[in-house]
Amino acid sequence: MADMGIGVSVKRREDARFLTGNGTYTDDINRHGQTHAIIVRSPHAHARIKKINQAKAKAMPGVVAIFTGEDMKVGSLPCGWLIKNQDGSNMVEPGHPPIAQGKVRHVGDPVVVVVAETRQQALEAAEAVTVDYEVLPSVSSLKAATKAGAPLVWDEAKGNICYDWALGDKAAVDAAFAGAHKIVKIDLVNNRLIPNAMEPRAAIGDFDKATGDYTLYTTSQNPHVIRLLMGAFVLSIPESKLRVVAPDVGGGFGSKIYHYAEEAIVTWGAGQLKRPIKWTAERSESFMSDAHGRDHVTHAELALDKDGKFLALKAETLANMGAYLSTFATCVPTYLHATLLAGVYTTPAIWCNVKAVFTNTVPVDAYRGAGRPEATFLLERIVDIAAREMKMDPAEIRRKNFIQTSQFPYQTPVALQYDTGNYDATLDMALKMIDYKGFAGRKAAAAAKGKLRGIGVSCYIEACGIAPSAVVGSLGARAGLYECANVRVHPTGSVSIFTGSHSHGQGHETTFAQVVAEKLGIPSEQIEIVHGDTAKVPFGMGTYGSRSIAVGGAALVKALDKIILKGRKIAAHLMEASEKDVEFKDGKFTVAGTDKAKTFGEVALTAYVPHNYPITELEPGLEEQAFYDPLNFTYPSGCYIAEVEIDKDTGTLEIMRFVASDDFGKIINPMIVEGQVHGGIAQGLGQALLESCVYDKDGQLLTGSYNDYCMPRADDFPNFDVQHTDKPTPCTHNPLGVKGCGEAGAIGAPPAVMNAICNALGVVHMDMPATPEKIWRAANAHMARAAE
Amino acid sequence: MPTTVSMTVNGKKVSGSIEPRTLLVQFIRETLGLTGTHVGCDTSQCGSCVVHVDGKSVKSCTILAAQAEGSDVLTIEGVAKDGKLHPMQEAFRENHGLQCGFCTPGMVMSALDLVKNNKNPSEQQIRDWLEGNICRCTGYHNIVKAIAAGAKAMA
CATH class of the missing domain: 3.30.365.10 (Aldehyde oxidase/xanthine dehydrogenase, molybdopterin binding domain)
Structure with a gap:
């Protein structure tokens, strides 16, 4: 399949649905019996919550529930990487409740969640909620926060310092500076940015009364990571009871990696109300709740x-x-x-x-x-x-x-x-x-x-x-950073790929199919790429850090190699040849030096209709999975x-x-x-x-x-x-x-x-x-x- | 008090009972279930919600559904005919003029209006016209290329 394989500018298969308005982004999804959540956010950078007045809102038409931090006592939104200070002690790691408890710490911090039958009703009721705050002194810049005597964001973080970390050989650097011909200096600011993926974040929590299962639809770059973080650390829901779906996602650029409060709020709330809850950010809400960058x-x-x-x-x-x-x-x-x-x-x-x-x-x-x-x-x-x-x-x-070029591998x-x-x-x-x-x-x-x-x-x-899991683990990462791929060959020879990588604009449905077409020699129409659903994809660490093809693609190649290996055994049996004489190229298994050949489709069918099959040595079926941890x-x-x-x-x-x-x-x-x-x-x-x-x-x-x-x-x-x-x-x-x-x-x-x-x-x-x-x-x- | 609005959308007569304050984009997405028209901002700048009302491109978040009473509305779902992409859509595909796809419907609708009035737009004219459409993925390079190619294909 040279015209569909590696190195070819194949046109994207996902484009047709996006160009005709048939993409399915989270806000396009509606669940039966769905309610709508509006989040009342802090207007203050730092304040003590004295009183939340919700009686008036509660009585308004269509209001289903009002939740505050007092109602939602769950685990903390976790941080995935522990950094050590220069003295070997741990960084300061304050808690992060999904709904503020006692204090708010930035403009946009969630304070009250209003759930109503319609979005308009929720909006109106949210307007009727009033919160009495005691405004506290705040710091909003690095300069202000590090000044002596600056107000503290967290009492436990002295001088507002989270960690004081260093890397490299200071003595060697000092010595080199001492003997330098010239020293040049710079003071710079790397300006703070707001990512602004064009699709605002959204989340729908659903709860199945029959099974007790939760489903979260969310605008995420890594649904399995959200399942792990939210399930294990925030809501205590086992993986078996929690499905996370990240359907078409309208851009991420990093901002949709993280586990956000709203995901936990709608999932937890759906369990409380036994009804789905939908939340979609307005752009102004995105500005004050999506993670920012640089600074x-x-x-x-x-x-x-x-x-x-x-x-x-x-x-x-x-x-x-x-x-x-x-x-x-x-x-x-x-x-x-x-x-x-x-x-x-x-x-x-x-x-x-x-x-x-x-x-x-x-x-x-x-x-x-x-x-x-x-x-x-x-x-x-x-x-x-x-x-x-x-x-x-x-x-x-x-x-x-x-x-x-002669110096590689080069140790910095x-x-x-x-x-x-x-x-x-x-x-x-x-x-x-x-x-x-x-x-x-x-x-x-x-x-x-x-x-x-x-x-x-x-x-x-x-x-x-x-990244290499062992390396990042030794540096404080609380996760492995491998990727997973599953290749399911169907009886007729069509193939479904389940990848833990997530596409939110990168075109994986096209590029991953190119890798499969190249390896298996089958037409691209017979290849389906599935991603973004923890109920379908075995596991995944998702897409960020330009890792999809390097890590997810490598996992895919490993799984495809296993398919070819098993296919060769089946083909060898069918052609009564020794496995070592069987070659696989352009979608065909052949025996070297003969005209014997079996197509990939014939081998797939044999795997599922194993009438003539090495059944004592080989299981029927043709499905393989691989995890790849980069070196x-x-x-x-x-x-x-x-x-x-x-x-x-x-x-x-x-x-x-x-x-x-x-x-x-x-x-x-x-x-x-x-x-x-x-x-x-x-x-x-x-x-x-x-x-x-x-x-x-x-x-x-x-x-x-x-x-x-x-x-x-x-x-x-x-x-x-x-x-x-x-x-x-x-x-x-x-x-x-x-x-x-x-x-x-x-x-x-x-x-x-x-x-x-x-x-x-x-x-x-x-x-x-x-x-x-x-x-x-x-x-x-x-x-x-x-x-x- | 709910009010009833009627209009033609993608060639079909539709009507719905809505609150008077309902925006056209809400009517399209929520009442009609045509979710190809997107909402990317709340200040009428991103252009993800562009549709055609009586042949002109309009940000459907800036007008009330009631204002479109009796109008002929075209959304992205009505652009391809008989399962075949419109030449402008085909040009976006051919020139990799989209990535995440979220701004794309608005881009295509906006481009169609440009070409209606300027059959052979220059690169600068295309870039100026797109002032009201924000894309975060493509850097606009391939969108500009796609619109130029689309215009050519439509000529």
């Missing part, structure tokens, strides 16, 4: 020798956790950030300290890239500053410090071991794509029309294919270059060119990979130019709707020139040689465009987002300097 304040220093070789890097980061610890929050600034600070360079000594800080804001967790964009931004900005101060070309200082000083890569190849390709040599001419031409033109290079690496992370890398023009009179910026050269190893579907990179770049440029979550000093969310939070629109960007490297380095430790591509764009793009802006303006640094106002101020300061 780092960092000071970093890079030591260089006289030739521009990097000697050592140190970084000190404050990372905002928000008011509660979301599912993966604690590992983002540590194991997904500090471990990436070697980048693509041979820097021999690195030390990073991260202090995680509680604030009275929405929890912060992984958002597309998660930790790796923060690391890449830090590194690629400080490297650019180093080039400037050393008077070296930004591309050449990078090249000079690249890990060479910050825990990771890169298996393979070719950083010169992606840099060379990107330089060629943008015509780097011609930049001086383009800059002069721009200057002639009064424009400032700048170019910015960014070389990224990321750790994907998350290492995968390391996609690449080079992005942006070229911008700035109008110094207005501060407006135009991206003239954006080129991307990526190394994702082996590629299953180039069209889909390119689309993933486009989307990632757009989110990265959104962070760099447009987006920023803003709280005022009292913890009010100022960017709480699309009126205030600047989402990228079509007219903000040019077309992107995205290409795959001509010298790919396939991953060495998974059977497909794949590395993952979902996050690269969001990781590589921000420093590329910010370096271009700094280059155009001749400034050392500018924090994101680079709004026209910021650019205008910088452009005019630049002119003032030039005049001096």
Whole structure:
């Protein structure tokens, strides 16, 4: 099935239903007898709940129930990763009740749940609920939270510190700095973002009175993880009594990984009322209840020798956790950030300290890239500053410090071991794509029309294919990060694949089918990909960290190999040949040196109609399952270059060119990979130019709707020139040689465009987002300097 | 007090008893069960709910169902004919102009209105027209390509 196999830009099979309005997202589902929940949320950043007045609401038409934290005494929404302090003690880990108990800690914290027959009735009754609060002092920024004597979000977290963690050899770093030719420094803010998947979160809890079984329909990237976390830690429901369905999901970008309060509320509530409860977020509710991303304040220093070789890097980061610890929050600034600070360079000594800080804001967790964009931004900005101060070309200082192809496997000083890569190849390709040599001419031409033109290079690496269970376990992860696949071959030879990976835009139904078509040699129409339902899929850890094809795809290959192995035994019996002489290729079992052949379909049928069958040695049926636990992370890398023009009179910026050269190893579907990179770049440029979550000093969310939070629109960007490297380095430790591509764009793009802006303006640094106002101020300061 | 509204949706006469404050999008999704029209925001910006009312693209979250009384409404479910994708839908598929699919119905409906008035839109015209449609997945690159290709196929 070469036309449907690996490496082909097969058109997506999921598109037909989405294009005709036949997708089934959670809010499209309605259960018989369904009620509707509206959540009354805290208007205060920090307050004591004195009294909840619900009598009036209770008496209103259609109201079925009103729940408060006093009613819903269940377990705490858990945090999935324990981080140790530098002194070896555990992080501070406060509880997180689904409905606030006694105190609220951020604007949007759930306080009261109103359930009614219709959504309108629930909305009206929710309006009638009043809550008396005693407003408490709050902290909404890293700066405010870490000031001496700052109000405490949690009494047990002194100085609002969740943990104080470090990685690397500080003594070696200090020694290298002592002998350095040059030290460059940067203070930067990695701006807080709100993920904004276009489908707002939604959840429906259902309870079967006959069986006592619960079902949760939810907008999740990982239904099995939700079943585990909610069942085991929050509601004490065994897996056998809890089904979690994540149907079509309208984008995730990390924000739909986590176990959220509303999922527990509707599931628990359905059990209380013995009726289904549906909750769908309004967008303004999403803004104040979806986990946010990024929000780092960092000071970093890079030591260089006289030739521009990097000697050592140190970084000190404050990372905002928000008011509660979301599912993966604690590992983002540590194991997904500090471990990436070697980048693509041979820097021999690195030390990073991260202090995680509680604030009275929405929890912060992984958002597309998660930790790796923060690391890449830090590194690629400080490297650019180093080039400037050393008077070296930004591309050449990078090249000079690249890990060479001969050095793999390469052990970094910050825990990771890169298996393979070719950083010169992606840099060379990107330089060629943008015509780097011609930049001086383009800059002069721009200057002639009064424009400032700048170019910015960014070389990224990321750790994907998350993750070897034993490794992450030793670092505090409370879960394994393998993946599961089940292959069910039906009697007629059609195949159902049950994968623990979850598709919410990535097109797995197409790419996973390509892997199956390639391995089994059967037409794609005979392949069904099933995901997103714990009642159908045996197990799964879900989709995040660009892990689906690298981990889920590898599990699928393992299960397919088992099918082929059993098929060979059956075929050998049918063809009266020795198993070792049976070959399987293009959907046919053949005996070497003969014209004997059995199709995959014939073997499948024999497995289910075993009249002529090696029944004493082999069970009937053809179904296999595999779990795959990766041996290492995968390391996609690449080079992005942006070229911008700035109008110094207005501060407006135009991206003239954006080129991307990526190394994702082996590629299953180039069209889909390119689309993933486009989307990632757009989110990265959104962070760099447009987006920023803003709280005022009292913890009010100022960017709480699309009126205030600047989402990228079509007219903000040019077309992107995205290409795959001509010298790919396939991953060495998974059977497909794949590395993952979902996050690269969001990781590589921000420093590329910010370096271009700094280059155009001749400034050392500018924090994101680079709004026209910021650019205008910088452009005019630049002119003032030039005049001096 | 409930009121009755009647209109033509995707060529079929429909009516329903609704509260006067019911938005057109609620009528379409909840009363008619046509869930291809989506709601992605509460400030009339995302464009996931775009439908055609009397041949013009409208954000169905910005008008009341009662305002569409007697109108001819086209939703995404009415675009493909006889089980065959419309050339614009086909262009989105062909050019990978969608990922999660949530904004897609609004994008297609909006694109159809653009092409109705501008048979050969330039890249910049397409990008400007999409001001009222937000996509978080594609970076717009392939949507722009798809609309240009769709326009060509419709010519």
